[in-house]
Amino acid sequence: MPVVRKNIVTDQSSRDDYVHGVGLLKQEASQFTTADFDIPGPTAPVHTYDLFVIWHGLTMTTPVPPGGNPYARNAAHRGPIFLPWHRVMLTVLEANLQRVLGKAGFALPYWDWSADGDLGSPTGAAIWTPVYMGGQGTPIADGPFAFDPADPTSFTVRIESDLSGMLAQTDRGLNRDFARAWPAGWPTLPTSADVKGALAFTPPGGNPVDRYDTLAFNASSKGFRNRLEGFIPQSPTQPVHLHNQVHLWVGGDMAPATSPNDPVFFLHHCNVDRIWEGWMNRYGRLYAPDMTAPAAIYQGERIDDRIVSPLGAGDTPRGVMDISAIYAYDVLP
Numbered sequence: 001m002p003v004v005r006k007n008i009v010t011d012q013s014s015r016d017d018y019v020h021g022v023g024l025l026k027q028e029a030s031q032f033t034t035a036d037f038d039i040p041g042p043t044a045p046v047h048t049y050d051l052f053v054i055w056h057g058l059t060m061t062t063p064v065p066p067g068g069n070p071y072a073r074n075a076a077h078r079g080p081i082f083l084p085w086h087r088v089m090l091t092v093l094e095a096n097l098q099r100v101l102g103k104a105g106f107a108l109p110y111w112d113w114s115a116d117g118d119l120g121s122p123t124g125a126a127i128w129t130p131v132y133m134g135g136q137g138t139p140i141a142d143g144p145f146a147f148d149p150a151d152p153t154s155f156t157v158r159i160e161s162d163l164s165g166m167l168a169q170t171d172r173g174l175n176r177d178f179a180r181a182w183p184a185g186w187p188t189l190p191t192s193a194d195v196k197g198a199l200a201f202t203p204p205g206g207n208p209v210d211r212y213d214t215l216a217f218n219a220s221s222k223g224f225r226n227r228l229e230g231f232i233p234q235s236p237t238q239p240v241h242l243h244n245q246v247h248l249w250v251g252g253d254m255a256p257a258t259s260p261n262d263p264v265f266f267l268h269h270c271n272v273d274r275i276w277e278g279w280m281n282r283y284g285r286l287y288a289p290d291m292t293a294p295a296a297i298y299q300g301e302r303i304d305d306r307i308v309s310p311l312g313a314g315d316t317p318r319g320v321m322d323i324s325a326i327y328a329y330d331v332l333p
């Protein structure tokens with residue numbers, strides 16, 4: 001039976017379970033230590049939640065293909081693997097939440113940021129109230145993820161990326177800094193018209209698969225993936241859109257390579273995944289490139305290339321094209 005992912009703002013029980021489950025994964029020891037990931041400093045245990053932070057952070061310095069430039073294309077971003085990679089990550093998190101909650105029916109909720117974008121991106125929207133994710137601050141001062149130095153069970157950021165993008169240890173509260181001006185942040189959230197525009201976007205070219213992604217399969221390619229990821233339309237005055245725009249609008253810990261530090265990361269990516277699912281529902285389960293693409297240039301982006309995870313599970317883009325046996329969304333855009 002697939003679980004049904006719902007809007008966190010209108011589904012109080014998924015909010016309660018999500019907050020509770022994140023707290024449990026933050027406290028649970030994994031089989032790893034910081035030394036296993038070459039993170040400098042004294043060897044410290046890595047908790048299950050922080051494995052997701054490390055997994056994501058390491059992709060930023062992992063070039064695709066091996067030996068390439070990670071700033072041009074990395075193991076999870078700036079290429080067609082972006083959507084399947086994050087889909088795999090969400091299903092691994094969802095399975096871990098189901099496990100610690102003891103609730104096989106738990107479904108990861110999503111944050112429909114376009115609804116807030118339509119209202120002018122209020123910093124006091126429901127999602128940022130203490131009942132949901134808490135508000136902004138350095139560190140944030142309210143909500144379930146507020147830091148209390150006197151309480152060892154309060155939400156603590158333990159791994160961050162330093163200025164060069166390398167992982168480092170820390171011990172502090174979670175930071176958010178909404179709606180800063182570019183390039184420190186971004187002043188608005190995407191709107192539902194932006195989402196509709198991405199869904200309707202048709203790149204030039206006769207091959208239907210080009211709708212998903214196109215040569216050279218990077219941050220400059222035309223296609224739905226790059227549109228949703230947020231690198232097109234390319235414009236020097238407005239270089240940030242959709243997925244990227246939300247990271248920048250939230251700011252603080254949502255901006256760097258270790259953005260899964262903020263639990264809102266998964267709610268954001270669940271909505272990105274929902275938009276992808278809405279796109280596939282319209283146009284078919286299309287993916288590019290296939291295995292005829294040369295490994296020397298595209299290994300790590302092709303349909304049967306494996307997405308590897310320190311959490312044991314992994315999958316290929318082909319393996320997550322149809323997720324109807326695992327989960328569904330209550331509403332598709």
Ligand SMILES: [Cu+2]
Binds near residue numbers: 056086
């Ligand atoms: Cu990411």
